[in-house]
Amino acid sequence: MSFLTLDHVSHHYFSKSGYTKALDNISLSIKEGEFIALLGPSGCGKSTILSIIAGIMKQTAGKVLLQDKTISDSDLAIGYMLQQDYLFPWKTIIDNVMLGPKICKTNSVKTKEKAMDLLDEVGLCDVADAYPSSLSGGMRQRVALVRTLINDPKVLLLDEPFSALDYQTKLKLEDLVSQLLKTYYKTTILVTHDIGEAIAMSDRIYIMDANPGSIAKVFEVPLELRNETPFLVRRHPKYQLIFDKVWEELDKKAQEGGALK
Amino acid sequence: MESKTDQHLFENFKSELKREKKVVFIWQISILISFIALWEIASKLYWIDPLLFSSPSKIVNLIITKFGDGSMITHVQVTLFETVLGFLIGTILGIIIASTLWSSTRFSKIMDPYLVIMNAMPKVALGPIIIVALGTGYLSIITMGAIISVIITTLVVYSAFNEVDPNYEKVLKSFGATRWQCFKEAVFPATFPAMISTLKVNVGLSWVGIIVGEFLVSKQGLGYLIIYGFQVFDFTLVMASLVLIAIFAAIMYKIVERIEGWLIKHTI
Structure with a gap:
């Protein structure tokens, strides 16, 4: 059963000179205790999704449901880490x-x-x-x-929480966070642009597309990797395989973007 | 051996620092002394008209006698009381107005042109109207002292409110904080340094307001003494009042500076 659901969510930013569509028709559903990662280039609306789930912003279209209740009606606490x-x-x-x-x-x-x-x-x-x-x-x-x-x-939103840290600290903190969240059985959404981090920590990876932000592809992280600590995942033989697949996908996107320009 | 040379270098550095400080101080003192000496001599030798420009010795004598017979003390007390009160009211009121502006974006938009006009307007020009409205007592003078700093405090503090990093509010909103809670927990404390720095500006402004106020109405105070001295052509009295104002304004500034240092140390 789905714990957190985004149902055809879109969001627009308005300004005097016009509007931009930040999110286009995002649908995803997360089970309780799952850890998912949103991976994509900057400006693809990753943080906007988190702000909407956190109830800081209201989406312009679509529904966000937490245990079948809208975010504003739900009294479950949501944690947001910047x-x-x-x-x-x-x-x-x-x-x-x-x-x-x-x-x-x-x-x-x-x-x-x-x-x-x-x-x-x-x-x-x-x-x-x-x-x-x-x-x-x-x-x-x-x-x-x-x-x-x-x-x-019940839901944790992590908005690139390790990106401002040096590499060693980051690896150690990934392990700590991962272990804590598993112990307390939290449902987590991690936003990142670091492929390794996404694979090491999450159960599922959503690759996002920019302009407007939309979900391009979903990767399931192999079961063997899910139960390892992030540090050990990086040494696992399967790590490189999925890394290459994700890389290829992102690279394709980048080239398409380049061709458009 | 090495630590000995390190220590030695450090000692050298310290004595260098001390020497520099001494040189600066000697220059400061000599400028003051030569200014006073030159003034005294010029006055004694009639290079300048002693009736108009008085002389340091006469000023000192006057201050001593006036303090001796107690007549100066009341004037100083009155002016200090008015200045401190005007300063406090102006600052606190400014912060309160800025807070109400922040509480409603629409209200602040509505008020914007009025604030601009009031800020641009020379507040001392309102003097006669304040006196007509509030009478010729302390109240008008304190109002003058407050009104001159209130608008600028409002504008500075309000813009500081708006410059607070919105991510602090984001953190609070993720806990479900109301706008008032955001203000209390993030916006107000984050703006504290800006508020403290307006204090220093306001000290100077309040002195302007109070002295002008006293020029216009009062029967007591240092501003009154200046005007009175001017009217009866007693320029020694004018100069003596100026000297006292300079001394007390400097003391007040230093006190505010101390408070500022203390507040910053204990709040940030």
Whole structure:
């Protein structure tokens, strides 16, 4: 049964001088606990999809259903993690993490304990009272992850969350995130332009087309790869096979795009 | 051995820094002293008319006697009270107006031309109208002090509100935050440094408003002393008031600078 469904979703951006179609007729459905990746060139509307699912924007056409309810009617929490951590520099780490409960007014001693447990799980409980400026990029992104998880969201939206990090940090964080999300059985959508990351982390990959953003092709990640940690997936013999297939598809798109120009 | 030379280089650097600071200070002091000396001599030798330009010794004497008999203290108190109050009201009111503008995009669009006009308008020109409306007491003068800084504070703070990175709001909205919650949690605290930097500008502006206000109506205060001295042709009194204004404005500026440093350290 489908947990999250996008049913013929389109979105337009309007301005004085005209409009652009950012998304065209996107349909996809995700089962609970699945991890999917949206892969495509910049400007293909990947982030727009996430903003719509998060309820920050309203699509201009089509339906988004979470457990058969529209997003605005559903009271399931949705976690949204951005490309940069966007920790609030004037708040301590623990206050940053507690932002979600504060907004939803579920702030209590229990949620605070939970926050400390989660921070502990990502190895950061000793910096709870520090300010974000004293943390490294990787640590900050881990705090952002905890902040996203604290409200116990059923759906997690990751908008290129590792792209601003250096390579080693990125690999380590991929492993951590992947393991955490599996443990808590979260449904996740990852937006990325990194083919390796998409294969290493997800169960299914949607290749997207730009102008207007639409789904061009879907790849199932082989079962053997799904249960490995992202770091080990990259060494798996099947990794290269699917990498080549995805690469070919993207390359074809790029060339078509080039020919159009 | 190596650490010894490192230490030595560091010591050299520090003494160099100290020397530079000393040289700058000596220059600053000598400019001040030579200015005062030149003024004194010029006045004594009638290079300038001592009746018009007074002399440093007369000014100092006057300040000492006026403080001695207590008459100066009230004037200083009145002006300081008005300035501090005008400054506070102008700043706080400006921030409040900016917040209401932010709360409704439509309201801010409607208000835009009025704000532009009010900002362009020289506020001191409103003086006579304020006096007619509010009387000749402290109230008018404090209003002058406030009105001169309120519009610019509004504009600066409002534009700072709009420059806050929208991604902070995005984070909050993903938790389902209302517009008010976004303001309270992200927009307002993120703009704090901008608000603090308006404080410094407003100190200077409030002094302008208060002194002009006192020119127009008051019976007390340093601005009044300047006008009074001018009318009775006592330029020593005018100069003495100017010196006091310079001193107190500088002190107030320094205090605000300290508060600014403290606030920034404890909030960001």
